Amino acid sequence: MSSYKLITKIINLGPLLLLYYLSISEIDTHFENFFEILSFNIQLIIIYFWVLKRPEVLGSGHIFFAGLINDVVMGFPLGLSSLSYLIISLVATYVKNMTVNTRITTDWFTFFIAIFFSNLTFFILLSNFSDIRVSITEVSYNTFFTLIFFPFFWFLFTYYNSIITPNKNA
Amino acid sequence: MSSSRDDFGIAFRSALLQRGAAQKFSLVSLIFIAIIVFILDVYGFAFMKPIRAIINDGIYRVSLVASSPSRFLPQATESVSNLFNLKKENENLKKALEDYKQKELSVEYLTNQNKNLRKILESEESFLKKENMILSKVLIDKSSPYLKSIIINRGSKSGILKGMPVMDKDYLIGRVVETNYLSSRVLLLNDLNSRIPVTFGEEGIQGILKGNGGSKPVLEYLPEGYTVEEGIDVFTSGKDGIFLPGSPIGVTTSEGDVKLFSESSQLSFVKVDLTQQNEEAF
Numbered sequence: 129m130s131s132y133k134l135i136t137k138i139i140n141l142g143p144l145l146l147l148y149y150l151s152i153s154e155i156d157t158h159f160e161n162f163f164e165i166l167s168f169n170i171q172l173i174i175i176y177f178w179v180l181k182r183p184e185v186l187g188s189g190h191i192f193f194a195g196l197i198n199d200v201v202m203g204f205p206l207g208l209s210s211l212s213y214l215i216i217s218l219v220a221t222y223v224k225n226m227t228v229n230t231r232i233t234t235d236w237f238t239f240f241i242a243i244f245f246s247n248l249t250f251f252i253l254l255s256n257f258s259d260i261r262v263s264i265t266e267v268s269y270n271t272f273f274t275l276i277f278f279p280f281f282w283f284l285f286t287y288y289n290s291i292i293t294p295n296k297n298a
Numbered sequence: 299m300s301s302s303r304d305d306f307g308i309a310f311r312s313a314l315l316q317r318g319a320a321q322k323f324s325l326v327s328l329i330f331i332a333i334i335v336f337i338l339d340v341y342g343f344a345f346m347k348p349i350r351a352i353i354n355d356g357i358y359r360v361s362l363v364a365s366s367p368s369r370f371l372p373q374a375t376e377s378v379s380n381l382f383n384l385k386k387e388n389e390n391l392k393k394a395l396e397d398y399k400q401k402e403l404s405v406e407y408l409t410n411q412n413k414n415l416r417k418i419l420e421s422e423e424s425f426l427k428k429e430n431m432i433l434s435k436v437l438i439d440k441s442s443p444y445l446k447s448i449i450i451n452r453g454s455k456s457g458i459l460k461g462m463p464v465m466d467k468d469y470l471i472g473r474v475v476e477t478n479y480l481s482s483r484v485l486l487l488n489d490l491n492s493r494i495p496v497t498f499g500e501e502g503i504q505g506i507l508k509g510n511g512g513s514k515p516v517l518e519y520l521p522e523g524y525t526v527e528e529g530i531d532v533f534t535s536g537k538d539g540i541f542l543p544g545s546p547i548g549v550t551t552s553e554g555d556v557k558l559f560s561e562s563s564q565l566s567f568v569k570v571d572l573t574q575q576n577e578e579a580f
């Protein structure tokens with residue numbers, strides 16, 4: 129019984145572990161060998177989806193910390209990715225508070241708003257407050273492809289959510 | 299109208315301040331902390347430098363361990379596919395041998411070209427004379443859509459300073475932009491923030507090699523009306539006093555950009571040149 133609880137707990141930690149792993153490992157989400165402009169940010173999708181659907185599996189503190197790790201690995205000023213992730217989290221929490229039942233289309237549209245504000249903040253802060261120069265085109269491509277891939281991850285995470293949610297019809 | 303505005307206000311306040319069952323911090327407090335951390339790091343307060351260096355060293359090591367499965371998997375796949383492709387490999391080796399034979403024929407031409415370039419540089423310091431190199435392993439080469447950089451396992455402990463040139467075999471690949479005690483970050487030549495003074499061609503044309511975020515950096519500040527021809531080797535000019543003159547970088551293409559000799563995604567070990575500087579250049 130206790131081992132069952134432990135397994136359930138580990139499965140529940142899935143999204144959080146994935147978020148940390150993607151932030152700290154060198155797994156690329158920039159597929160320049162296949163298509164030079166193809167890059168997307170899975171972390172943003174993970175944060176948005178799980179904060180919207182089951183905020184208890186992805187605490188704000190963890191989101192903040194994952195952002196700090198991502199900044200160190202990627203070489204950005206500390207706190208930049210955290211801020212970007214927290215903005216996604218803020219929009220997701222707001223949408224959760226304002227809506228009762230959501231579908232993929234509404235989630236997709238609200239994700240667009242979230243990612244727009246998040247990447248806009250990221251770009252403005254990086255361009256104006258640090259020596260690092262990033263191309264607005266690259267940021268736009270990244271935003272576009274993250275948005276395009278959202279439905280795929282939405283179905284994937286919805287399926288995972290249905291596995292980890294006990295007695296959902298009760 | 300006012301009711302919908304109230305709803306917006308309530309939902310927004312709730313999103314900012316509410317703490318759920320599993321949430322230990324409110325979003326507003328974390329956003330506030332993130333802004334403070336960002337300001338402290340960007341404006342480089344003295345106490346932040348050692349803190350950041352320690353955090354960097356720690357996280358780079360953890361990242362190396364965390365990335366081992368993702369490194370092992372392609373290696374294992376490659377080994378298996380190599381076993382099945384021995385015949386093809388043999389053909390490739392024969393082709394490579396042919397290429398080397400052809401290259402041997404052009405040695406004389408390259409030697410003359412090298413002599414000409416040295417004359418153009420008019421410098422006693424030569425890339426060929428450098429000795430003080432330090433070999434380092436690439437810890438992380440995460441391909442980011444924004445920054446093209448790698449992390450190496452040598453830092454200030456090994457005498458590495460900001461601005462030092464980094465080579466793959468004999469080819470320049472970038473320069474050190476961040477040093478920690480046990481690790482450093484190398485900005486690659488194809489990064490948007492990279493600018494290197496270069497020289498090329500028999501006439502010793504001077505220019506700036508500018509990273510564009512893609513795989514091939516571009517040449518800028520060339521003489522007016524100059525058209526870049528294909529197949530000309532590009533070298534560092536050393537005009538910035540940071541890079542040794544004559545380090546090979548790449549070859550020009552028909553589009554006017556430069557195909558780098560070293561593939562940035564295939565780096566395992568790199569050499570840091572310690573000879574040029576004694577003090578931090580940045």
